[in-house]
Amino acid sequence: MVKMLKNPRWAVLGAVALVLAAVGPASPKVEGDTIIFGAAVSLTGKYSTNGKNTQDGYELGVKRINEMGGVRVGGKYYRIKVLYYDDESTPARGAQLAERLINQDGVKFMLGPYSSGVTKAIAPVTEKYKIPHVEGNGAARELFTQGYKYLFAVLSTSDYYLRDAVNLAAEVAKQQGRDPKSLKIAMAFENDPFSLDVRDGVVEDAKRWGMQIVIDDKLPTEINDMAATLTKVKALKPDILVVSGHARGATLAVRQVSDMKIEVPMLAVTHCDAARVAETLSKAAEYTLCAAQWDRSLNYKDKWFGTAEEYAKRFEKEFNYAPPYQAAESTAALLVYIDAFERAGSFDIEKVREAIAKTDVMTFYGPVKFDATGKNTAKPMVLYQIQNGDYKVVAPTKVAEGKLIHPIPPWSKR
Amino acid sequence: MVDNLLLLFNAPILSAQLLVDGILIGAIFALAAYGMALVWGVMDIINIAQGEFVMLGGYVTFFLAAAGVHPLYTVPVAAAALYLLGWALYRTVVFRVVDKDMFISILATFGISIFLQQLANQLFQADVRTAESGLGSFFLADGLIVVSQIKVVSFICALILGATLFLFLKRSRLGQAIRATAQNARAARIMGVNTDRVFSTTFALNAAICGAAGSLVVMTWLVHPYLGLAYTLRAFMIVTVAGLGNMASVLLASLGLGAVENFAGFLLGTEYQAAFVFSLLVAILVWRNALLSRQRKYLK
Numbered sequence: 001m002v003k004m005l006k007n008p009r010w011a012v013l014g015a016v017a018l019v020l021a022a023v024g025p026a027s028p029k030v031e032g033d034t035i036i037f038g039a040a041v042s043l044t045g046k047y048s049t050n051g052k053n054t055q056d057g058y059e060l061g062v063k064r065i066n067e068m069g070g071v072r073v074g075g076k077y078y079r080i081k082v083l084y085y086d087d088e089s090t091p092a093r094g095a096q097l098a099e100r101l102i103n104q105d106g107v108k109f110m111l112g113p114y115s116s117g118v119t120k121a122i123a124p125v126t127e128k129y130k131i132p133h134v135e136g137n138g139a140a141r142e143l144f145t146q147g148y149k150y151l152f153a154v155l156s157t158s159d160y161y162l163r164d165a166v167n168l169a170a171e172v173a174k175q176q177g178r179d180p181k182s183l184k185i186a187m188a189f190e191n192d193p194f195s196l197d198v199r200d201g202v203v204e205d206a207k208r209w210g211m212q213i214v215i216d217d218k219l220p221t222e223i224n225d226m227a228a229t230l231t232k233v234k235a236l237k238p239d240i241l242v243v244s245g246h247a248r249g250a251t252l253a254v255r256q257v258s259d260m261k262i263e264v265p266m267l268a269v270t271h272c273d274a275a276r277v278a279e280t281l282s283k284a285a286e287y288t289l290c291a292a293q294w295d296r297s298l299n300y301k302d303k304w305f306g307t308a309e310e311y312a313k314r315f316e317k318e319f320n321y322a323p324p325y326q327a328a329e330s331t332a333a334l335l336v337y338i339d340a341f342e343r344a345g346s347f348d349i350e351k352v353r354e355a356i357a358k359t360d361v362m363t364f365y366g367p368v369k370f371d372a373t374g375k376n377t378a379k380p381m382v383l384y385q386i387q388n389g390d391y392k393v394v395a396p397t398k399v400a401e402g403k404l405i406h407p408i409p410p411w412s413k414r
Numbered sequence: 415m416v417d418n419l420l421l422l423f424n425a426p427i428l429s430a431q432l433l434v435d436g437i438l439i440g441a442i443f444a445l446a447a448y449g450m451a452l453v454w455g456v457m458d459i460i461n462i463a464q465g466e467f468v469m470l471g472g473y474v475t476f477f478l479a480a481a482g483v484h485p486l487y488t489v490p491v492a493a494a495a496l497y498l499l500g501w502a503l504y505r506t507v508v509f510r511v512v513d514k515d516m517f518i519s520i521l522a523t524f525g526i527s528i529f530l531q532q533l534a535n536q537l538f539q540a541d542v543r544t545a546e547s548g549l550g551s552f553f554l555a556d557g558l559i560v561v562s563q564i565k566v567v568s569f570i571c572a573l574i575l576g577a578t579l580f581l582f583l584k585r586s587r588l589g590q591a592i593r594a595t596a597q598n599a600r601a602a603r604i605m606g607v608n609t610d611r612v613f614s615t616t617f618a619l620n621a622a623i624c625g626a627a628g629s630l631v632v633m634t635w636l637v638h639p640y641l642g643l644a645y646t647l648r649a650f651m652i653v654t655v656a657g658l659g660n661m662a663s664v665l666l667a668s669l670g671l672g673a674v675e676n677f678a679g680f681l682l683g684t685e686y687q688a689a690f691v692f693s694l695l696v697a698i699l700v701w702r703n704a705l706l707s708r709q710r711k712y713l714k
Binding site for chain 1: 425432439542543544551560564635638641643677680683687
């Protein structure tokens with residue numbers, strides 16, 4: 001105990017605990033003029049890279065808001081701060097930490113963790129305690145079919161990842177005078193909740209266009225080789241090959257399509273920016289379509305960061321790497337709170353929740369507007385094509401900077 | 415499944431493609447399995463950290479390649495680096511569990527496996543990495559069969575390493591000592607064999623072979639900190655099927671496993687690829703047990 005008292009950190013914690021005990025758990029976590037958010041992020045374990053992106057995204061938001069003088073709530077300016085714990089990339093730990101943030105640390109405003117899996121574990125906890133939970137990194141569709149009232153996501157749900165690829169293929173077919181019904185799709189999706197969501201989206205849109213699904217393989221989570229699937233692709237000659245299996249799936253697909261010289265007019269994958277396929281696989285990655293939530297070249301703009309490009313520059317200056325979309329959507333989640341506080345003019349949890357639900361704001365990350373289930377339906381996904389080693393946005397066509405090259409030239413001409 | 419079977423009948427050339435790919439994939443498994451058979455046979459230790467050695471070998475190649483070295487030249491470097499690591503692990507941890515119950519050694523190597531995984535995650539991050547060998551592909555039968563050259567290199571490496579290992583064990587002084595220790599460690603000690611040295615060399619040698627395998631894995635596919643389990647499991651399965659004594663049967667079992675796995679992936683869909691292979695393992699074990707119990711009857 002003496003040792004504990006000597007350590008100033010314990011003293012601070014003790015003081016906080018006393019204040020909390022005095023104020024009671026129902027009052028919001030605002031210490032002096034600082035609003036405290038809580039977040040479990042994956043700093044170790046298999047999501048540690050993206051977990052760090054998430055944290056960096058939050059931190060950049062915090063820094064920028066404080067730099068600008070803070071948040072104005074009820075005529076007074078407040079600074080913001082985020083309290084982090086490491087969830088070790090495990091959902092069960094994430095849920096425990098959420099309990100701890102809410103019960104012990106008295107946090108009343110939660111920011112999301114990284115990954116759908118961990119978000120799925122934390123959402124019931126925030127729901128139980130009626131604590132708003134705005135997240136930017138849990139894209140599973142399932143999160144928004146449970147009737148959660150306190151969960152909000154700024155990103156597009158995972159079933160939207162590759163829908164645009166299917167639609168793009170149909171559009172191109174129509175332009176070339178072909179009936180989209182004649183298109184054949186080959187699909188290879190990892191057997192995990194995220195990729196299966198992506199698959200659902202692709203299947204829905206393919207059915208809508210009347211396309212024919214010729215291959216529907218589910219890759220095991222420890223995929224090491226795609227030769228079996230690609231041999232089928234070679235035999236059945238589909239018009240589109242869509243693959244989703246996180247960074248591993250993206251790398252394997254691109255590398256082995258090139259190694260086995262598979263001819264396919266359109267190859268669309270997820271996570272190829274995270275896997276850095278253009279950088280590591282250079283020529284093999286050319287013409288691949290990649291789905292992403294956000295890109296710095298998009299012409300979105302807000303009052304906090306300016307344009308997407310300005311956000312990216314600020315991020316690079318702070319953390320010495322280009323912001324992946326995982327960081328951008330985390331910052332956007334924080335901005336949703338800032339906007340909601342200002343409109344609510346209060347820290348009353350229910351009022352803040354109301355304000356979040358009514359969000360209709362433009363950010364550097366794109367428009368944010370939640371539907372009744374709490375997901376952001378205003379922001380479209382982005383589709384890149386790798387051209388000369390660069391990621392060029394080719395869809396949605398409104399904001400596209402590049403033009404789709406279709407079909408992919410045969411290997412003999414590359 | 416039926417349409418996949420029909421597809422194979424309509425285009426028999428696909429079977430050739432699947433077979434070639436499968437065998438070449440199997441060659442990589444063979445490398446991990448050689449080492450496992452060696453350690454299991456000589457030290458009576460089932461090394462759960464086998465896959466982590468493969469993973470670390472991959473990182474050696476990745477980092478050297480990133481520094482500008484041609485990845486093909488890094489295969490021996492990866493082997494050497496892992497040799498040292500294997501030796502160090504033996505000196506710090508494994509020597510304590512050599513003569514103990516197998517359960518203890520499984521726990522110890524399981525611990526090493528988790529430690530190496532997390533260490534790699536901490537040091538190298540969870541990103542997926544690859545190294546470009548710059549090799550192309552062979553086209554056979556008018557381009558109907560495509561074989562990537564790096565897989566052929568892996569196959570040749572597996573053959574050469576297998577043969578070297580075989581000769582080393584048969585001919586060299588240390589190899590003889592290793593075999594003697596494997597037969598009966600106590601008797602070997604009485605005959606003047608330094609079994610401690612034999613054990614450390616065996617364990618380090620195993621790590622080195624896995625390191626070479628990892629180097630080939632990162633050039634053929636990719637590497638990330640959680641890659642190991644797939645290789646540990648397959649090596650375990652191969653050794654269980656092939657037995658400990660014979661490098662040739664380990665190689666055959668590996669190539670067979672690779673081919674069967676690839677066909678299963680094609681016919682049943684990749685989601686059942688691993689399930690099929692491990693069901694096969696169960697079937698083989700049951701069958702073997704039945705054979706053994708029949709023999710026991712005679713012994714009564």
